Amino acid sequence: MKHTPTAMPASPKAALPLRFPTHPIAGLAGTSFKREHLPAIVADSPQRGFFEVHAENYMGAGGPPLRALEQIRRDNPVSLHGVCMSIGGPQPLDKAHLERFRLLVERYEPALVSEHLAWSTHQTTYLNDLLPLPYTPESLARVCEHIDEVQDAIGRPILLENPSTYVLFRESTISEIDFIRSIVRRTGCGLLLDVNNVFVSATNHGFSALDYLYDFPLAAVGEIHLAGHAGQSDDEGDLLLIDSHDGPVADAVWKLYEIVISRGGPIPTLIEWDSNIPDWPILRGEAMAAQAILDRFRSIALPDRGHAAA
Secondary structure (H helix, E strand, O other): OOOOOOOOOOOOOOOOOOOOOOOOOOOOEEEEOOHHHHHHHHHOOOOOOOEEEEHHHHOOOOOHHHHHHHHHHHHOOEEEEOOOOOOOOOOOOOHHHHHHHHHHHHHHOOOEEEEEOOEEEEOOEEEEEEEOOOOOHHHHHHHHHHHHHHHHHHOOOOEEEOOOOOOOOOOOOOOHHHHHHHHHHHHOOEEEEEHHHHHHHHHHHOOOHHHHHHHOOHHHEEEEEEEOOEEEEOOOOOEEEEOOOOOOOOHHHHHHHHHHHHHHOOOOEEEEOOOOOOOHHHHHHHHHHHHHHHHHOOOOOOOOHHHOOO
């Protein structure tokens, strides 16, 4: 069945219908789309769920990547996930990159559009990483300015993803959650809650992942990410977790996810797996596990979105 997207608000700061029952991916689990899975996905159709793509992989003028995305998009909802906008960076957004991003949104009409609370550029260099930023009034103003610019360009709200972090800044004067709450309140954007990122950061910095999640503004969350992580040792020999996206979701992350869904209801959920990519049945199995949890809590009343940034 061909997917017909639900109309989005005309104003980027309008109320976000991301978790209403009529939204095309309400209560669904999906997976990252990998082109090597295309034949298996087609053979396995129709799918119950959605696919997410990294915007930067589809900014060319044509060729196999775009043909594959067009084939997937004909019959499935798609979520567009940006990784190089550098919303947290100190310099202005790259106008050419933002225009390419806008054209993708216009062409594929994704169900959701998201980016990261991070930076990845220095002058004219793009860095192959999502780097953290200090939480200060100055960086807050800059992030909000950039989000406003993105939302004005694409004519709709975006979701902002919480980071996985490996360092903290002495300059920070605002907690991460208060920083995120302020962004939502000032820009009208929604949030993408990456539960694995919470677990990684909590382990690396020694805080409670549960406390973080209980304080997180769930009413603003339009999508959840789940992924695998890898463990290594830091210079002092202590455990350091890396948000690697190269394996199955860890049991501890599944437990945190179930707690989030039990409180927030069936928020659309995406399984990320970006390296050491398995065969399609394995990735689909991870999504089915998330779908089982979503279905179990389908009857839970959704939080009042009017208090998203409270």
